[in-house]
Amino acid sequence: MPKEYKTPKLDELEKGPWPSFVKEIKLAAKKSEMSNDLLGQLEQSYNEKLGHWKHGGIVGVMGYGGGVIGRYSDLPDKYPSVSHFHTIRVNQPSGWFYTSDALRTICDIWEKHGSGLTNMHGSTGDMVFLGTTTDHLEPVFKDLTEAGWDLGGSGSDMRTPSCCVGPGRCEWACYDTLQRCYDITMRYQDELHRPAFPYKWKFKFAGCPNDCVASIARADISVIGTWKDDIRVDADQVKTYADEGLDIFNDVVLNCPAKCMRYDGEKKEISIDNKDCRRCMHCINVMPKALRPGVEQGATILIGAKAPIVEGALLSSVLIPFLDIDDEEEFEAFCDLIEEMQDVWCEEGKNRERVGEFIQRVGMGNFLEAVGVEPIPEMVAYPRDNPYVFYEDFYEDEDE
Amino acid sequence: MASFEYNGKAVDVDEDGFIEDPSVWNEELAKALAEIEGVTEMSDDHWKIVHYLRDYYKQFGIAPMVRKLCKETDTPLKRIYELYPSGPAKGACKVAGLPKPTGCV
Numbered sequence: 401m402p403k404e405y406k407t408p409k410l411d412e413l414e415k416g417p418w419p420s421f422v423k424e425i426k427l428a429a430k431k432s433e434m435s436n437d438l439l440g441q442l443e444q445s446y447n448e449k450l451g452h453w454k455h456g457g458i459v460g461v462m463g464y465g466g467g468v469i470g471r472y473s474d475l476p477d478k479y480p481s482v483s484h485f486h487t488i489r490v491n492q493p494s495g496w497f498y499t500s501d502a503l504r505t506i507c508d509i510w511e512k513h514g515s516g517l518t519n520m521h522g523s524t525g526d527m528v529f530l531g532t533t534t535d536h537l538e539p540v541f542k543d544l545t546e547a548g549w550d551l552g553g554s555g556s557d558m559r560t561p562s563c564c565v566g567p568g569r570c571e572w573a574c575y576d577t578l579q580r581c582y583d584i585t586m587r588y589q590d591e592l593h594r595p596a597f598p599y600k601w602k603f604k605f606a607g608c609p610n611d612c613v614a615s616i617a618r619a620d621i622s623v624i625g626t627w628k629d630d631i632r633v634d635a636d637q638v639k640t641y642a643d644e645g646l647d648i649f650n651d652v653v654l655n656c657p658a659k660c661m662r663y664d665g666e667k668k669e670i671s672i673d674n675k676d677c678r679r680c681m682h683c684i685n686v687m688p689k690a691l692r693p694g695v696e697q698g699a700t701i702l703i704g705a706k707a708p709i710v711e712g713a714l715l716s717s718v719l720i721p722f723l724d725i726d727d728e729e730e731f732e733a734f735c736d737l738i739e740e741m742q743d744v745w746c747e748e749g750k751n752r753e754r755v756g757e758f759i760q761r762v763g764m765g766n767f768l769e770a771v772g773v774e775p776i777p778e779m780v781a782y783p784r785d786n787p788y789v790f791y792e793d794f795y796e797d798e799d800e
Numbered sequence: 801m802a803s804f805e806y807n808g809k810a811v812d813v814d815e816d817g818f819i820e821d822p823s824v825w826n827e828e829l830a831k832a833l834a835e836i837e838g839v840t841e842m843s844d845d846h847w848k849i850v851h852y853l854r855d856y857y858k859q860f861g862i863a864p865m866v867r868k869l870c871k872e873t874d875t876p877l878k879r880i881y882e883l884y885p886s887g888p889a890k891g892a893c894k895v896a897g898l899p900k901p902t903g904c905v
Contacts, residue, residue, distance in 0.1 A: 457816045458890045458900055462838050465887035472815050484815075555889075556866075594887065596866040596877050746867050 405440040425517065434515040434531050437481035441473060459486055459534055461541040464593045467551025468537060484533040489526040489552035490544060494578040495565040496521060505547050513540035525562025526552035557595035561585050563605035564612040573607030574625030574697035575726045581605045598749035609679045620755045622702040622716040629694035630674040637690035642668040652683050698724040704756025714756040721778040744770045806832030818900040825897030834895045838885040846883050848873055853896040863893050863901045
């Protein structure tokens with residue numbers, strides 16, 4: 401007979417119209433003693449304002465150094481079913497496209513070997529399977545790989561690359577995010593499964609500057625779709641928006657951060673000074689039928705974002721302003737540059753130093769020189785605010 | 801606390817099977833630990849890794865970074881996984897009797 405926990409604090413989180421993880425854990429607890437003990441331990445944690453998971457353990461499967469995160473309760477006698485509660489990261493398909501059959505298969509595998517609880521998806525992008533025991537790791541790995549799945553990254557390795565839905569569902573995709581995310585995943589399998597970096601390394605692929613995967617805030621390498629030429633304007637559609645009551649002047653033109661738009665209210669015509677456009681996507685998002693990205697499309701490569709763990713948060717900044725990443729040759733050049741940067745970072749980086757922190761420590765100028773990229777004015781942390789200026793020639797003259 | 805038995809002796813280990821007291825390490829124990837990490841026979845190449853890890857740990861009090869391990873022992877990462885299928889951290893460090901490396905999720 402399973403124990404029944406009174407969970408008044410957790411119950412509060414079931415109230416309201418929105419989804420609730422408590423509701424889900426309770427559902428799972430009907431089938432799984434592990435999920436039931438999870439409720440008990442979590443309620444106790446809420447009461448004591450104290451977590452009851454020990455600092456991460458080292459568990460894994462043969463042949464891989466990542467993909468499984470060891471988790472142990474520090475109250476194993478009280479909650480024996482969560483004494484082991486390991487997390488498994490499973491590599492998601494590009495853009496999170498599944499068949500319902502695929503979802504049923506992985507859920508069946510997880511009910512057989514774990515708590516049945518999943519996190520679809522973690523902020524890493526992977527499917528996260530929550531809660532299993534050490535003796536189930538090899539069997540669940542076997543079942544997953546036989547069904548065509550693989551583990552994702554964890555620890556100091558290349559984390560599972562992730563991308564937005566891209567051209568699969570979205571008209572703004574400026575390159576094939578799905579394809580490039582898959583290509584990088586397959587090309588760097590060793591780096592994904594066998595941690596050997598100073599710390600984690602993340603790729604995120606966003607098809608346009610809306611950046612639906614938040615790559616600029618989280619990825620060491622953010623690949624964000626952009627265009628070189630002018631925003632395409634459908635003048636008839638602009639008039640239709642105006643006739644239907646859209647306040648183009650206030651809601652579009654005045655919200656343009658570059659102030660590069662003009663609106664003629666009498667003629668109902670929009671004009672854009674494209675050379676000042678910051679690719680913020682606001683006008684396109686408000687008037688999707690009237691405005692579209694230009695036709696010369698590609699991606700901007702940015703480097704160095706991270707969430708605050710060891711040091712504070714960083715946003716990515718521009719490394720390569722424009723790359724036709726759909727082109728095979730330019731993609732190869734992109735991969736060469738990635739490998740060059742990883743070499744420099746692996747050689748000189750400190751333990752648990754992200755590449756963004758590494759660049760801050762050694763200086764962007766030294767980093768660029770080491771990886772063989774010429775500094776250019778687009779490489780700025782805050783556009784139109786703090787251009788990097790390299791006085792190298794000046795200093796050399798002075799020194800002599 | 802869990803314990804690990806080999807040749808009629810027992811040592812304390814943590815929940816991941818790392819020995820708690822590095823000073824009780826010996827080669828006989830290493831062989832027994834290797835077995836549970838999927839190593840059937842400890843070859844010279846296996847010992848080279850173990851000795852390097854122990855020397856480094858004695859000197860610096862921590863495990864070396866993986867890249868350093870590969871470089872200094874002239875062993876590519878692929879080869880390390882052939883020798884220790886559960887990898888340098890979970891496999892080789894455990895066999896070498898180092899305290900559990902503190903990883904990151």
